[in-house]
Amino acid sequence: MAGSQDFAAHFGPENIPFGIASSASRPSPQAVTRLGNSIIFLADLDLSALSLPDGIFSEPTLNAFAALGRKTHTEVRQAVQRLIAQNSLPETCQESLSAVRMHLPVAGGAHGWEVQPAPGSERLPVAYAGRAGSIIVSGTDVRRPRGQYFKYGQEGLAGGRKEVVYGPSIWMDYELEMAGGGRARVWVLALNDWSARDFQQLEMIPLGPLNSKHGATSVSAWVITPDALAPFKTPLKNPRTAAAAAAAATQQQHSSSRSRSRWPSTNAAEMDWAFKQIVAHQSRAPEK
Numbered sequence: 001m002a003g004s005q006d007f008a009a010h011f012g013p014e015n016i017p018f019g020i021a022s023s024a025s026r027p028s029p030q031a032v033t034r035l036g037n038s039i040i041f042l043a044d045l046d047l048s049a050l051s052l053p054d055g056i057f058s059e060p061t062l063n064a065f066a067a068l069g070r071k072t073h074t075e076v077r078q079a080v081q082r083l084i085a086q087n088s089l090p091e092t093c094q095e096s097l098s099a100v101r102m103h104l105p106v107a108g109g110a111h112g113w114e115v116q117p118a119p120g121s122e123r124l125p126v127a128y129a130g131r132a133g134s135i136i137v138s139g140t141d142v143r144r145p146r147g148q149y150f151k152y153g154q155e156g157l158a159g160g161r162k163e164v165v166y167g168p169s170i171w172m173d174y175e176l177e178m179a180g181g182g183r184a185r186v187w188v189l190a191l192n193d194w195s196a197r198d199f200q201q202l203e204m205i206p207l208g209p210l211n212s213k214h215g216a217t218s219v220s221a222w223v224i225t226p227d228a229l230a231p232f233k234t235p236l237k238n239p240r241t242a243a244a245a246a247a248a249a250t251q252q253q254h255s256s257s258r259s260r261s262r263w264p265s266t267n268a269a270e271m272d273w274a275f276k277q278i279v280a281h282q283s284r285a286p287e288k
Helices: 005-010 070-085 197-203 226-232 242-247 275-283
Strands: 019-023 030-035 038-041 094-096 100-103 111-114 127-130 135-137 146-150 164-168 172-181 187-196 217-219 251-254
Touching: 019 038, 070 226, 146 197, 172 275, 187 197, 187 226
Parallel strands: 135 217
Antiparallel strands: 019 030, 019 100, 030 038, 038 094, 111 127, 146 164, 172 187, 172 251, 187 217
């Protein structure tokens, strides 16, 4: 799962994102960056002047590197950028994008709890959870989940024909989202939250979905630093405009017709809230 070579222009020296990759010659997943369509294995660079922890770039995730903080991330980016500017990147540290496999850049956790009642409470345990095992790197095939749902959809949810059947989801979509990673959410990456909406109708009231959200959550193989994003800073567009609402529309895929509507197109500039506002809102409760 190397990713598309069509986006080489997005990975110039002004970007220098961080990710995790492996290859035939480097079978253990480890930290990398990308320049054009070249993958640079950071453990093979001489970065001794930065006084980094031993083996930090040989870890299978970026979690330990993320914990070092933004100052260290900036120093590493700048060191790589200097090597690029000086044309001093060793060939031995580079491999073609087509020769590597990308992995999840960070490892996350899960949470869940139970609540009663819900429309399907007599048929299945009701809970809300985020399943870490469903997180996959972008480009991985998503298998249509199997589960229970109202045969007549909205009618069952409204209390009408409440027949429940079991089978592959016939109403799947994804939510185009942005995710924050690292200490204080110092990194940004794209995230697609896949949902089986027909399962969700049976599960969700009054709390939220469980298996309907466990099919997959796709995350980008690359985490982008605030330093790379700084030149693109833009004022928040709040409250939400009609254009932003339209841009946030989800992509629905119905197995019955195999038809697909247009993939959504949007821009992070259309977000209602900045990451720092989201973190501030969540962290203020409980106040001590």
